[in-house]
Amino acid sequence: xxxxxxxxxxxxxxxxxISILNCDYTNSMFDYFLWYKKYPAEGPTFLIxxxxxxxxxxxxxxxxxxxxxxxxxxxxxxxxxxxxxxVYFCAASARGGTSYGKLTFGQGxxxxxxx
Amino acid sequence: xxxVSQTPKYLVTQMGNDKSIKCEQNLGHDTMYWYKQDSKKxxxxxxxxxxxxxxxxxxxPNRFSPKSPDKAHLNLHxxxxxxxxxxVYFCASSLRGExxxxxxxxxxxxxxx
Numbered sequence: 001x002x003x004x005x006x007x008x009x010x011x012x013x014x015x016x017x018i019s020i021l022n023c024d025y026t027n028s029m030f031d032y033f034l035w036y037k038k039y040p041a042e043g044p045t046f047l048i049x050x051x052x053x054x055x056x057x058x059x060x061x062x063x064x065x066x067x068x069x070x071x072x073x074x075x076x077x078x079x080x081x082x083x084x085x086x087v088y089f090c091a092a093s094a095r096g097g098t099s100y101g102k103l104t105f106g107q108g109x110x111x112x113x114x115x
Numbered sequence: 116x117x118x119v120s121q122t123p124k125y126l127v128t129q130m131g132n133d134k135s136i137k138c139e140q141n142l143g144h145d146t147m148y149w150y151k152q153d154s155k156k157x158x159x160x161x162x163x164x165x166x167x168x169x170x171x172x173x174x175x176p177n178r179f180s181p182k183s184p185d186k187a188h189l190n191l192h193x194x195x196x197x198x199x200x201x202x203v204y205f206c207a208s209s210l211r212g213e214x215x216x217x218x219x220x221x222x223x224x225x226x227x228x
Contacts, residue, residue, distance in 0.1 A: 034215055043205050043219025093215045102171055103215060105158040
């Protein structure tokens, strides 16, 4: 009963091209979404987030898109760089009620950017 | 000057043993967490503490006992270790008002033989 799913275990992209990472969720109570990046032997680090009142948030080369009706979000990286090679985790939170501060993570997508 | 540090990085032990993992943060955050990354790579919350008070306690066996001596420390003690406890355990911290922006430690890989 995974509520957040990243159906692509891996993605390979050429340097300079766009990377698109996808995430689907099932719990309609989720109203805040985040992407974390993880390098080997390190913990995940926060990358970008989006509230459910928006459908797009941009930070430099990183843009997150949210489609609430489809319960789908995506992370776009343009242009991709070799240093972006990492595992990307999608996460969701239901800010209301008692679950504040609790994140539900997807299983991650390994992004490899080739020079 | 590590923001969230946890020790040890690797822990190999026998079934039935008791072990502890320590976590410290120097970010001035008031909320700390333990997450477990299982074999399928999902990160799942175990516990959350705010100012030394337990606020989230997921369905975790009571062999797992978190302890927060102060808001900069959150330790995890595990009794009677089982094979299924093998996983990577991540400590994290955040400010209460920014609860989703977690700062993670580098993880403790626990292997139970």
